[in-house]
Amino acid sequence: MLKNRIIPCLDVKNGRVVKGINFVNLKDAGDPVEQAKIYSDGGADEICFLDITASNENRDIIYDVVKRTSKKCFVPLTVGGGIRSVEDINKLLSCGADKVSINTAAVENSKVVIESSKKFGSQCIVVAIDAKKNGDKWEVFTHGGRNNSGIDALDYAKKMEENGAGELLVTSMDKDGTQEGYDIDLMTKIASRVNIPLIASGGVGNLDHLVDGIRYGNASAVLAASIFHYGKYSVKEAKEYLDLKGVPVRI
Amino acid sequence: MKVTIVDYNSGNISSVINSFEEVAKDKVNIEVTSNLDKIKSSDKLVLPGQGSFKSCVDALNNISGLIDTLNEYIINKKKPLLGICVGLQMFADVGHEEAETKGLGWISGKVSKIDNQNGKYKLPHIGWNQINIVKDSKIFKSIENNSHMYFVHSYEFIPDDKSVIAATTNYSSNIVCSIEKDNIFGTQFHPEKSDTVGLQLIKNFIKL
Numbered sequence: 001m002l003k004n005r006i007i008p009c010l011d012v013k014n015g016r017v018v019k020g021i022n023f024v025n026l027k028d029a030g031d032p033v034e035q036a037k038i039y040s041d042g043g044a045d046e047i048c049f050l051d052i053t054a055s056n057e058n059r060d061i062i063y064d065v066v067k068r069t070s071k072k073c074f075v076p077l078t079v080g081g082g083i084r085s086v087e088d089i090n091k092l093l094s095c096g097a098d099k100v101s102i103n104t105a106a107v108e109n110s111k112v113v114i115e116s117s118k119k120f121g122s123q124c125i126v127v128a129i130d131a132k133k134n135g136d137k138w139e140v141f142t143h144g145g146r147n148n149s150g151i152d153a154l155d156y157a158k159k160m161e162e163n164g165a166g167e168l169l170v171t172s173m174d175k176d177g178t179q180e181g182y183d184i185d186l187m188t189k190i191a192s193r194v195n196i197p198l199i200a201s202g203g204v205g206n207l208d209h210l211v212d213g214i215r216y217g218n219a220s221a222v223l224a225a226s227i228f229h230y231g232k233y234s235v236k237e238a239k240e241y242l243d244l245k246g247v248p249v250r251i
Numbered sequence: 252m253k254v255t256i257v258d259y260n261s262g263n264i265s266s267v268i269n270s271f272e273e274v275a276k277d278k279v280n281i282e283v284t285s286n287l288d289k290i291k292s293s294d295k296l297v298l299p300g301q302g303s304f305k306s307c308v309d310a311l312n313n314i315s316g317l318i319d320t321l322n323e324y325i326i327n328k329k330k331p332l333l334g335i336c337v338g339l340q341m342f343a344d345v346g347h348e349e350a351e352t353k354g355l356g357w358i359s360g361k362v363s364k365i366d367n368q369n370g371k372y373k374l375p376h377i378g379w380n381q382i383n384i385v386k387d388s389k390i391f392k393s394i395e396n397n398s399h400m401y402f403v404h405s406y407e408f409i410p411d412d413k414s415v416i417a418a419t420t421n422y423s424s425n426i427v428c429s430i431e432k433d434n435i436f437g438t439q440f441h442p443e444k445s446d447t448v449g450l451q452l453i454k455n456f457i458k459l
Contacts, residue, residue, distance in 0.1 A: 002422055003379045003399065040446070045379055071269050076401060076444050093263040098444060120262055121302035123375055123403040166375055166403070197373045220373060250379040250399040 005045035005221035015061035042235040051081030070096025101126040117164025171202040179205025187217030255293035262301030270443035300337030304346030339437030360410035372423040388417040400440035
């Protein structure tokens with residue numbers, strides 16, 4: 001039976017983890033490689049890096065981080081943030097990323113998803129959708145949530161599947177940072193619209209939210225950042241809890 | 252000993268390289284090349300593969316003499332080879348991804364799209380699934396039945412002769428996920444991304 005995945009996400013800025021927690025035995029809490037290793041040793045099913053480096057001249061740092069991580073972590077590694085072109089994707093993959101997550105570029109230039117999925121295979125192309133509710137629909141935002149594209153998120157999800165995305169990483173901007181749980185309505189609607197796996201993101205505050213994302217949101221995988229960063233729960237605790245609640249996970 | 256990962260522009264193989272280097276440490280020489288002489292002189296070969304069946308077969312064909320060299324290695328010299336993902340699928344006679352494409356024909360059978368039962372199951376089949384070991388294969392030494400392995404694929408290999416099947420996994424149907432036939436080994440899952448269990452399989456292959 002296919003298990004539901006737990007994906008801890010690390011925000012990385014200029015090669016350093018933003019708001020990393022000091023785990024026991026961790027020499028450097030700011031080192032994304034060490035943090036990723038802690039997560040993979042704890043049973044993380046995948047690791048996600050979101051590069052939030054603002055300046056272009058520091059963009060190369062993430063390549064080195066990915067290279068070093070992929071030599072230590074033998075679970076899938078997804079890297080997102082700042083990807084503009086097929087060449088950016090090529091660089092990340094050749095440094096050892098297994099998948100890339102594309103956000104703004106997928107909205108602005110549909111060719112990026114079409115061409116990269118053809119070139120590298122759909123299995124490594126994740127389209128990240130930042131969605132915000134407006135009336136009875138959700139709109140897709142770009143540039144880290146700053147710009148409203150006005151595009152309907154459900155239609156967009158379908159279009160990305162057709163363009164060759166292998167997975168969708170859906171973040172509710174309304175829920176992100178609230179710790180109130182995923183936007184279940186949004187997740188359910190997108191999951192039923194597409195036939196590719198959905199990764200739910202945004203809003204996790206406790207372990208029941210992970211259960212809900214899978215059970216009611218129909219997500220194949222759940223992504224969370226802060227509950228793991230701040231040491232509120234370990235990945236292992238999260239998986240044991242899901243198992244207890246009858247959600248199939250790899251233990 | 253020298254283990255060669257065949258580099259034929261089949262997509263992203265850095266994870267395969269990293270995992271083999273991790274297991275080999277300094278004891279075994281891991282070579283990554285498409286050089287035919289180096290392939291011929293290897294003790295073992297790894298044939299990775301990402302993307303579509305057709306794109307991988309095309310990529311093999313693009314390197315002059317590579318398929319002949321592989322055939323010689325497998326059929327005449329009978330040295331061990333491990334195919335991973337599309338690398339395993341290409342063992343078949345024919346693949347049906349993108350267009351009907353002739354495979355390597357080492358193990359008779361075909362590669363078809365996984366039946367998702369009218370959308371009931373998501374495709375690709377992505378994530379960790381348990382394997383059911385059905386044959387006492389050397390590559391599963393010290394690996395427990397029902398271990399989790401990492402999968403990502405939409406197509407499955409259906410061999411004619413079921414006795415080559417080493418393991419299956421249960422998704423929308425029972426999917427063949429590992430093959431052993433004489434010196435030919437293959438996994439549909441990605442041992443390089445399957446944590447310590449996957450590394451154990453790689454270790455087993457290196458130790459063959």
